[in-house]
Amino acid sequence: MAVAHSQIVVDIKGLTKSFGGIIALHNADIDFRKGEVHALAGENGAGKSTLCKMLSGAIIPDSGTIRINGIPHTRLTPKEAKLAGVGMIYQEFNLVPDMPVYENIFIGKEIRKGITVDTKEMILQTEELFERMEVKIDPKAYICNLSVAYCQLIEIAKALKEHVEVLIMDEPTAPLTNQEVDVLFKLVNNLKEHGITIIYISHRMEEITNLSDRVTIMRDGAVISTLKTSDTTQHEIISRMVGRELGMNFPLKKQVLGKKEKVLSVRNIKNSMLQDVSFDLYRGEILGLAGLVGSGRTETLRAIFGADKMTSGDVLLHGDNKVTIKTPKDAIKKGIGLIPEDRKRQGVHLSQSIKNNMTLIKIKDLSIFATISKKEEQKLIDRYVDILSIKLASPHFPASSLSGGNQQKVVLAKWLAMQPDIIFFDEPTRGIDVAAKSEIYELMDTLRNDGKAIIMVSSEMPEIIGMCDRILVMYEGRITGELTHEEATQPRIMELASGIV
Amino acid sequence: MPTVGVFYQKYGILFILVLEIIFFAIAHENFLTSTNLLSVGRQISFIGIASIGMTMVMITGGIDISVGSMLALAGVVSAKLLVDGGVPLPLAIILTLLVGTFFGLINGVTSEIMHVPPLISTLAMQTILKGIAFLITNALPVKGVSDSFKYLGQGYLWGWIPVPFLTMLLLFVVGWWFLEKSYFGRRIYVVGGNKEAARLSGIDTKKVIISTYALCGFFAALAGILMAGRLGSGQPSIGTNFPMDVLTATVLGGISVNGGKGSIVNVFFGAFIMGILSNGMIMLGLNEYWQWLVKGFVLLFAVSMSNLKSK
Numbered sequence: 001m002a003v004a005h006s007q008i009v010v011d012i013k014g015l016t017k018s019f020g021g022i023i024a025l026h027n028a029d030i031d032f033r034k035g036e037v038h039a040l041a042g043e044n045g046a047g048k049s050t051l052c053k054m055l056s057g058a059i060i061p062d063s064g065t066i067r068i069n070g071i072p073h074t075r076l077t078p079k080e081a082k083l084a085g086v087g088m089i090y091q092e093f094n095l096v097p098d099m100p101v102y103e104n105i106f107i108g109k110e111i112r113k114g115i116t117v118d119t120k121e122m123i124l125q126t127e128e129l130f131e132r133m134e135v136k137i138d139p140k141a142y143i144c145n146l147s148v149a150y151c152q153l154i155e156i157a158k159a160l161k162e163h164v165e166v167l168i169m170d171e172p173t174a175p176l177t178n179q180e181v182d183v184l185f186k187l188v189n190n191l192k193e194h195g196i197t198i199i200y201i202s203h204r205m206e207e208i209t210n211l212s213d214r215v216t217i218m219r220d221g222a223v224i225s226t227l228k229t230s231d232t233t234q235h236e237i238i239s240r241m242v243g244r245e246l247g248m249n250f251p252l253k254k255q256v257l258g259k260k261e262k263v264l265s266v267r268n269i270k271n272s273m274l275q276d277v278s279f280d281l282y283r284g285e286i287l288g289l290a291g292l293v294g295s296g297r298t299e300t301l302r303a304i305f306g307a308d309k310m311t312s313g314d315v316l317l318h319g320d321n322k323v324t325i326k327t328p329k330d331a332i333k334k335g336i337g338l339i340p341e342d343r344k345r346q347g348v349h350l351s352q353s354i355k356n357n358m359t360l361i362k363i364k365d366l367s368i369f370a371t372i373s374k375k376e377e378q379k380l381i382d383r384y385v386d387i388l389s390i391k392l393a394s395p396h397f398p399a400s401s402l403s404g405g406n407q408q409k410v411v412l413a414k415w416l417a418m419q420p421d422i423i424f425f426d427e428p429t430r431g432i433d434v435a436a437k438s439e440i441y442e443l444m445d446t447l448r449n450d451g452k453a454i455i456m457v458s459s460e461m462p463e464i465i466g467m468c469d470r471i472l473v474m475y476e477g478r479i480t481g482e483l484t485h486e487e488a489t490q491p492r493i494m495e496l497a498s499g500i501v
Numbered sequence: 502m503p504t505v506g507v508f509y510q511k512y513g514i515l516f517i518l519v520l521e522i523i524f525f526a527i528a529h530e531n532f533l534t535s536t537n538l539l540s541v542g543r544q545i546s547f548i549g550i551a552s553i554g555m556t557m558v559m560i561t562g563g564i565d566i567s568v569g570s571m572l573a574l575a576g577v578v579s580a581k582l583l584v585d586g587g588v589p590l591p592l593a594i595i596l597t598l599l600v601g602t603f604f605g606l607i608n609g610v611t612s613e614i615m616h617v618p619p620l621i622s623t624l625a626m627q628t629i630l631k632g633i634a635f636l637i638t639n640a641l642p643v644k645g646v647s648d649s650f651k652y653l654g655q656g657y658l659w660g661w662i663p664v665p666f667l668t669m670l671l672l673f674v675v676g677w678w679f680l681e682k683s684y685f686g687r688r689i690y691v692v693g694g695n696k697e698a699a700r701l702s703g704i705d706t707k708k709v710i711i712s713t714y715a716l717c718g719f720f721a722a723l724a725g726i727l728m729a730g731r732l733g734s735g736q737p738s739i740g741t742n743f744p745m746d747v748l749t750a751t752v753l754g755g756i757s758v759n760g761g762k763g764s765i766v767n768v769f770f771g772a773f774i775m776g777i778l779s780n781g782m783i784m785l786g787l788n789e790y791w792q793w794l795v796k797g798f799v800l801l802f803a804v805s806m807s808n809l810k811s812k
Contacts, residue, residue: 094701096694098762107691108702110684117684 007034009197010055010086010166015064017050024050028064028223030216032166037188037198039208039229041237042218043494044293044459048201051218052168055199056088057081069165087159088168093151097144102126104143105158129157134190135183149180156187167191168199173207174294185211203292205234205498217241234500235491242461242490250466251445260285262319263453264336264422266304269313273299275477277313281422286444286454288468290461291497295474297457298341301424305331305338332361337420339411341427341457347411348399355381355395357410362417384413389439405436412443423447425456429463441467461490475499513806514754514770521774525781532784539663543731545750545776546665547572547724549769551743552750553676554605554720556768557713559751560680561693562760563619565608565714568721568747569740570630575601575725577634580643580735583650590649598722604630605718609711627744634737643735654730665727672720673769680765689713694761742793749796750775753803775799 010032017025025047032038040048053059055066057076066073068084076084095104102122111118111125126139135153143151152172159167173181188198188211202208208215209229216226217240224240264281274296281287289297302308304315306325317323317334325331331338340347348357359377381395388409392402399410408428415423425444429437444467448454458464464471471483473496481496495501526533551568558565575597582593604626611622656664680686691699692709700706729735752758753775754768778799782792 094695094698096691096698096761098694099690103687103691104698107698108688108704110687112684115683115685117682117687 008032009034009069011067012051012055013065013067015051015054015066016062017054017059018062023221025054025061026221028218030223030226032197032199033214034165034197035192035195036213037192037200037211039200039202039212039215040218041202041208041215042241043461045220046218046241047221047223048218049170050221052088052170052199052201055081055166056086056168058088082162085163085165086168087162087164087166088170089152089155089159089172090170093155095143095151095154098142100140100142101137101146101154102139104154105129105139105161107158126157129161133157133160133187135187147180148175149177149183152176152184153187160191164196166197166199168201170201171203172200173202173204181207203498205237205500208237209234219243234498235495238494238498238500239491242494250463251441263317264304265314265316266300267314267316269300269303269315270311271299271303271309271313272311273308273477274303277303277474277477277479279472279479279482281453281455283453284448284451285469286448286456286467288464288471289455289457289474290464290471290493291474293459294476295497296477297474298426299477300474301338301426301455301457305336305424307338332418332420335419335421336424337415337418337422338424339408339415339426339428341430348407350400350407351398353396354392354399354402354410357399358384358395358413358417360414362414365418380417384416387416388413388443403436405432405439408432408436408440412440420452422453422455425454427458428456429458429460461493464488465490465493473497514767514774517753518770518774518777521777521781525777525784528781529784532781537780537784539661539666541773541776541780542666542669543663544780545772546663546669547728547731548743548746548750548775549669549772550665550672550724550727551717551721551747552754552768552772553672553765554713554717555747555751556676556754556756556763556765557680557689558619558717559756559758560689560760560763561710561713562696563612563710563713564623564748564758565605565619565717565721566623566744566748567604567608567626567630568717568724569743570627570634571601571604571718571721572725572728572740572743573737574604574630574634575722576729576732576739577638577643577735577737579726580646580650580729581637583647584643584645590647594726597726598719601718601720601722601725602715603718605715605721606711608718609714612714613707613710631737631740638735638737640737642737644733646729646734650730651733652730654727654732665731668723668727669772672723673765677765685709685712690761745796745800746775749800749803752800752807755807757807758804771803 008031012028012030015025015028028047028051030051040051042048050059054061054076057078057080060075066076068086071084073080073084096107105126106122111121123139130137130139133153133156137150137153143154152175156167172184176184191198200212212229214226215229215232215237217224217237219241260282262280263283267278269277277296277300289300291297299308303310304325306327315323315325323334325334328338355377358381362380363372384390385392390406390409390413392406399407402410428444429440432440444454444456456464456468465488468488469485471488471493472479473481473483473493475497476499480499480501483492522533531537551572555565555568578600579593579597582588582596583590586593588596608619608623608626611617612619653664658664658667680689688699688704688709691704692706696706728739750772751768752771754763754765754771756763756768775796778795779792782795
């Protein structure tokens with residue numbers, strides 16, 4: 001690794017940004033030097049993307065200055081950022097699939113001879129670009145025929161075509177295989193040698209320690225520290241990433257006495273997102289699924305629930321009864337409920353009335369000869385409004401009239417109405433205020449004590465540590481470890497979630 | 502499956518056209534004569550010209566169903582300008598083309614700026630333009646056009662090539678150059694292929710899309726002028742089946758309904774396929790109703806084949 005030059009290219013002081021009352025970044029001081037690979041480490045929501053978006057001009061900071069090559073900017077626009085030499089590679093590719101590579105490189109900036117497009121020149125310049133990058137791509141190949149890895153290289157080429165001094169890469173290796181990662185690393189080193197600064201956002205500790213010269217750790221919207229990578233270890237990086245107090249009060253756990261009854265077993269589940277997932281679930285426990293975005297937690301729940309296809313694998317219920325769950329309908333019949341991650345899109349029908357939302361699944365049982373019994377409906381609604389303390393004006397109002405927390409409760413009510421034995425909660429308290437959160441925790445505790453079996457996916461460390469009897473940690477589609485409630489600490493979970501076993 | 506799709510995309514159209522010609526040549530002795538084929542050429546030129554504009558709109562992922570009523574409106578407007586207005590022919594043509602471009606612009610604005618789905622906005626326009634055509638003519642054909650006007654639709658250049666057909670050929674060349682060689686044409690493809698990528702690269706996607714609709718109106722109006730010449734009068738009631746024919750020719754030509762793909766060269770052959778189909782069926786004594794039946798199937802077939810390629 002080359003020694004980082006001491007010349008500062010980007011100097012950020014006091015950068016602050018909040019979105020509607022939520023502080024995304026607070027008083028960030030950070031500098032980036034010429035020719036260095038500077039990694040940004042931190043959990044989801046730490047502020048890494050916000051910082052980078054302000055540098056690339058996509059977001060305007062509330063306060064603070066950004067100095068690029070000594071020139072201060074307070075309200076960078078995307079165009080100005082590009083002119084100043086900042087390029088950003090996003091995760092969603094902005095490529096046209098049915099056009100060849102060279103056209104994509106020159107979208108909107110076609111080389112023209114008058115009105116006609118100079119195809120020859122574009123192909124030539126594209127070849128030169130790839131030579132400079134030391135990658136082999138046929139300029140005439142069509143994007144739709146290229147793998148994700150190549151698409152990413154092309155995105156990088158697009159950025160390099162503009163004069164770029166600082167290149168921001170947001171999780172660049174997320175969609176790549178191991179071999180493709182090597183190609184990317186070679187490119188990163190190549191760029192370094194050309195004096196380009198690379199800001200590298202990644203969750204993968206291996207990459208951070210192998211590739212970067214310096215690493216800045218961020219947490220909860222603040223820059224915690226900037227270290228020389230060679231002076232630190234993965235463990236230290238992780239502990240700084242998660243070092244926070246557990247603030248929330250969680251329901252006290254009742255000791256589970258006696259023999260534990262196996263309610264659900266999954267063996268060797270495999271599909272496009274999951275490698276080999278196997279575990280057991282017992283009656284009266286809350287099992288946590290921890291891990292980073294993309295590790296396969298939601299996908300695991302969805303695969304068991306029949307929402308996604310399984311290429312192979314077995315699901316067994318209540319001991320050794322192998323069951324086939326191909327659709328959510330099958331899962332519901334077998335007594336499994338899934339409260340999805342994306343409440344607004346998958347859980348609640350915002351334009352429908354609260355009443356209709358709650359009675360959705362149970363509706364058949366409330367009907368006599370296909371006519372919905374109003375009396376039965378009202379009974380159900382009253383029962384769950386009471387149990388869940390849902391605050392509403394009238395069940396006839398649309399669900400969109402409820403707060404986030406109450407909407408989540410409506411989703412819960414919908415599922416609880418069919419009285420499942422096994423309930424999957426995917427990020428149950430995301431976007432919900434503190435008061436509603438503790439109500440949901442109480443509810444989950446009650447369900448557990450009633451003998452239900454619960455799997456909870458959560459990205460909030462305190463929540464998953466506070467609520468779960470056991471925690472499974474996932475990384476890249478497989479389970480990297482299992483922790484009991486006593487063994488579960490934030491650093492340990494983070495390690496397993498980063499692939500360090 | 503992929504191989505079938507790829508084959509179709511590249512040669513399918515030509516293949517079908519050749520098959521068609523062989524079929525009808527065998528079925529009727531008079532089919533494969535130069536007179537007949539040139540006559541087919543004339544017949545399809547109106548659909549062909551309009552399909553140039555339709556191609557551009559569809560590449561961006563849109564659609565224009567108002568081309569039918571535009572055909573009629575352009576015919577009555579140009580005829581009325583000549584007959585009632587006493588306007589000289591070149592000026593009448595220019596004014597009519599401006600009218601076509603204008604309504605095309607409106608189509609573009611309603612779909613891009615008011616965000617009305619183009620299917621709905623151009624369907625509404627189809628009805629609006631029809632209303633206008635009937636209103637300004639009082640539902641009667643506009644007769645009494647000059648011979649030079651009729652020449653545009655009925656005449657031959659150099660004694661053998663029908664004027665509308667030659668016009669169509671020339672316009673296809675222009676259209677091909679515009680789409681494939683000019684930077685503006687490239688942008689039409691980019692906007693259709695990935696609108697967001699286009700926007701982020703600094704392309705004014707609204708401008709591009711609205712322009713395609715304006716051009717579509719222009720071409721439809723041009724077709725309408727020639728059609729009126731052919732009919733010898735401005736007829737407000739024509740054009741009901743026209744959008745369907747134009748759409749079929751375009752899709753047969755490989756233009757994807759989803760946008761971003763297709764070559765205008767094949768649209769030319771697509772128009773021919775439609776024309777030969779009609780002509781051949783008439784020669785075989787099959788009436789108009791049979792044509793509707795067959796054409797409907799052809800459209801379904803064309804779209805399914807183009808989806809095959811995408812899979």
